[in-house]
Amino acid sequence: MEQQPIIRPKTGWAGFKENWSKDLLSGFLVSLIALPLSLGIAGASNFPPIMGVMTAIVGGIIVAFFAGSELTIKGPAAGLIVIVAGAVEELGKGDNDLGWKLALGVVVVAGAIQVLFGVLKVAKLADFFPLSAVHGMLAAIGIIIMSKQIHLAVGISPAELKGKEPLELITMVPHSLFHMEYHVAIIGLVSLIILFGWQFIKIKALKSIPPALLVLIAGVLMGLYFHLNDPNYANLKPLVNPGDFKLAFNASFAGLSSDLLPIFLKYVLMFTLVGSLESLLTGKAIDLLDPYQRKANLSKDLTAVGIGNIFAGFLGGLPMISEVARSSANISNGGRTRWANFFQGISLLVFVVLLTPLIKMVPVASLSAMLIFVGFRLAAPKEFVHAYHIGLEQLSIFLVTVIATICTDLLIGIGAGILLKLIIQLASGVPFKYIFRQPIAMSISEEEYLLEVSGAATFSNLLNIKKHLDKVPSGANVRIDLEKSRYVDHTVLENLHNYKREHELNGGNFKVTGIERHKPLSDHPLAARKNKNDDLIQRN
Numbered sequence: 001m002e003q004q005p006i007i008r009p010k011t012g013w014a015g016f017k018e019n020w021s022k023d024l025l026s027g028f029l030v031s032l033i034a035l036p037l038s039l040g041i042a043g044a045s046n047f048p049p050i051m052g053v054m055t056a057i058v059g060g061i062i063v064a065f066f067a068g069s070e071l072t073i074k075g076p077a078a079g080l081i082v083i084v085a086g087a088v089e090e091l092g093k094g095d096n097d098l099g100w101k102l103a104l105g106v107v108v109v110a111g112a113i114q115v116l117f118g119v120l121k122v123a124k125l126a127d128f129f130p131l132s133a134v135h136g137m138l139a140a141i142g143i144i145i146m147s148k149q150i151h152l153a154v155g156i157s158p159a160e161l162k163g164k165e166p167l168e169l170i171t172m173v174p175h176s177l178f179h180m181e182y183h184v185a186i187i188g189l190v191s192l193i194i195l196f197g198w199q200f201i202k203i204k205a206l207k208s209i210p211p212a213l214l215v216l217i218a219g220v221l222m223g224l225y226f227h228l229n230d231p232n233y234a235n236l237k238p239l240v241n242p243g244d245f246k247l248a249f250n251a252s253f254a255g256l257s258s259d260l261l262p263i264f265l266k267y268v269l270m271f272t273l274v275g276s277l278e279s280l281l282t283g284k285a286i287d288l289l290d291p292y293q294r295k296a297n298l299s300k301d302l303t304a305v306g307i308g309n310i311f312a313g314f315l316g317g318l319p320m321i322s323e324v325a326r327s328s329a330n331i332s333n334g335g336r337t338r339w340a341n342f343f344q345g346i347s348l349l350v351f352v353v354l355l356t357p358l359i360k361m362v363p364v365a366s367l368s369a370m371l372i373f374v375g376f377r378l379a380a381p382k383e384f385v386h387a388y389h390i391g392l393e394q395l396s397i398f399l400v401t402v403i404a405t406i407c408t409d410l411l412i413g414i415g416a417g418i419l420l421k422l423i424i425q426l427a428s429g430v431p432f433k434y435i436f437r438q439p440i441a442m443s444i445s446e447e448e449y450l451l452e453v454s455g456a457a458t459f460s461n462l463l464n465i466k467k468h469l470d471k472v473p474s475g476a477n478v479r480i481d482l483e484k485s486r487y488v489d490h491t492v493l494e495n496l497h498n499y500k501r502e503h504e505l506n507g508g509n510f511k512v513t514g515i516e517r518h519k520p521l522s523d524h525p526l527a528a529r530k531n532k533n534d535d536l537i538q539r540n
Contacts, residue, residue: 008292011070015337026335027060027343030326032213034075034344035351037326037374039240039359040367041076044149045084046096047103047318048243049367050359052076053352055308055317060345063308063320064338068300072286072322073330073341074308078374079278080271080319082144083410087267089163091255100316104251106264107319110271111309117276118303126280126298127466130459131491132387132394133417134277136401140413142378143406145371147173153188153368155181157236166406183226184238184365190222191215191369210329212370219366220358228363240362245352250316270410271309275321279305282322284498289331293505325374390490391522393424421459421489428530430456430487437461438485442468448477448509454484459491469499475507483514486531493526 010018034056042052059074067074087106092099117123147169151161156176161169198211223229228238255264283296301322308320330340379402387398400420405413422435438455449472457465465480472478480496482488500510518529 006293008294009070009336011337016339019336020339022334022336023340024343026330026333026340027345028347029210029333030073030330030335030340030344031056031347031351033210033329034073034326035348036212036216036362036367036370037078038076038348039242039362040371041078041081042318043240043364043367044078044081044145044371045076045318046088047084047100048316049240050242050245050352050356051317053348054245054315055312055320057345057348057352058312058315058317059308059320060341060343060348062311062345063304064342064345066300066304066307067338067341068297068302068304069283069286069322070294070296070337071290071327071330071335071340072282072296072301073326073344074305074320075323075326076318077278077321077323078145078371078378079138079141080275080321081371082141083267083270083274084318086409087263087271090263091260091267094163098252101250101252102255102260102264103267104313104316105253105255106267106271107309107313107317108251108253109256110268110275110319111306111313113268113272114276114306114309115303116306117272118299118301118306121299123276123280123298123302124463124466126277127462127491127495128460129277129414130397130418130421130489131494132390132397133401133414133421134281135383135387136398136417137274137405137410137414139379139383139398140402140405141410142375142380143170143402145375146379149368149371149375151176153185153192153365153372155184155188155236155238155365159235181233181236181238183228184236184363187219187222187226187363188365188369190218191366192372194218195369195373215366215370216362219363220361223361223363229361238364240359240364240367242356242359245356247315249314251314266411271319273414274410275305275309275319276302279322282324282327285324286322286327286331288498288501289328291331292336295502389522390524391527393521393528394490397421397424425456425458425460425487425489428487428528430458434458434486435460437464440464440468442471448479450479450481452481452484456487457482457485457492458487458489462492462495465492466495472503472508474503477509478503478511480512481514482512483517485514485518487528488515488518489528490526493528497526 009015038052038056039049043049056075063074087103088096088099091102144166147166148161150173154176194215195211201207280298283298283301287295312320387395397417397420401413401417404416434455438453438461441452443450451468496512503510518531520527520529
């Protein structure tokens with residue numbers, strides 16, 4: 001049976017007229033998720049909570065028109081909490097108001113670099129990072145988020161947590177559980193039950209309600225019942241203080257011309273690296289979920305994120321990325337074009353204008369529960385199990401990245417993961433000359449494009465393979481022969497797997513040969529492999 005061609009939604013103003021009702025509904029539903037998460041992410045990042053919503057508004061109303069993706073939702077993300085909070089603390093040296101304004105200067109500079117990266121089309125460099133190290137970094141971020149939010153969810157005063165490192169916060173958990181404020185802890189517990197239990201609800205009508213919205217409503221009602229606005233709770237600060245939502249230039253660039261310069265530059269690098277990497281990975285993931293099989297222009301999308309960060313930074317907002325959970329919700333809710341992101345921003349602006357008195361009634365424990373849930377998803381046990389199934393060497397890279405990140409910071413953590421990956425490859429017999437580049441012979445016939453990869457196929461030379469694949473026209477027959485490669489790593493195999501899916505959706509044929517001559521390092525279909533005839537290859 002012949003496959004029917006996909007009729008894609010129109011774009012631009014024509015797309016608005018064609019799809020406005022579906023995009024409006026999806027944007028509104030996504031905003032119900034974005035509102036509490038944006039407040040929680042900003043508060044956890046040592047920013048005024050309302051500024052998290054500011055970022056989401058900018059990401060919708062402004063960035064939607066520059067984006068290279070039709071379906072991604074732009075806004076603040078839990079994955080940047082650790083970096084943003086660290087920037088505020090280190091730059092402000094304990095003064096959060098000063099640190100916030102200096103951190104905004106970092107966001108603006110990082111945004112300008114992202115614009116430059118997008119213009120120079122360096123989005124492909126995201127493929128340099130080994131997947132196990134990337135997943136390890138995200139798992140570490142999840143653990144760090146949970147290490148602080150657990151205390152706030154049971155009513156521990158923020159003052160007791162100030163300046164504490166993740167390991168200290170983890171060791172404090174038993175003490176906090178024994179000294180909890182039980183009214184606050186009940187709110188935190190009920191919120192967690194809703195978030196973790198919602199997946200087990202079978203009633204279709206209820207499944208359409210965002211659990212984050214239920215947590216928000218339940219939290220406000222319980223906060224009123226327990227009288228959390230009573231002066232007796234003042235030291236615990238149990239209710240959200242959203243701050244003032246006003247359009248003003250808050251960014252300070254004093255960090256560029258003082259003894260803070262090394263710290264300023266460190267966080268510029270971290271914002272740029274992690275924010276860009278997360279955005280690009282989200283763009284790729286959403287491409288695979290898009291029911292209309294559109295492919296995002298990732299370089300253009302990175303430029304759009306950079307523009308958004310410049311605007312958000314000047315106005316006082318957090319750094320933004322293309323956020324995967326909200327983007328997935330956009331698809332699930334029937335969003336069709338970038339106008340869904342725009343309507344999300346408009347909805348949030350209306351909420352901020354009309355509902356600020358209600359936001360002040362939201363318990364901190366409710367937002368902390370949401371962040372614990374997000375952190376758990378980043379560091380879920382299945383992530384560790386998945387790394388183990390791919391292979392022990394991948395698990396070791398994953399764990400080293402997690403541990404190094406928790407004990408130091410994100411840059412050192414991801415660097416440790418990359419370094420271990422390189423050491424494993426060298427120990428597996430990959431000559432150093434093939435670490436960053438390998439011989440590739442490309443031949444073209446009437447039947448197919450043939451790429452013969454020699455030496456080794458690893459994450460560090462994947463860009464060379466992709467450079468050759470980029471020359472292959474859509475719909476062509478492609479074969480990659482790995483027979484003469486001594487070693488093929490997991491990152492390469494997963495990228496080839498994703499390329500195969502995209503290429504075949506566009507009517508082409510794609511196959512990998514010669515891989516049967518390699519011994520997999522685990523039973524996983526995409527496990528790293530070492531050539532069984534390695535000695536013969538070396539002699540030749």
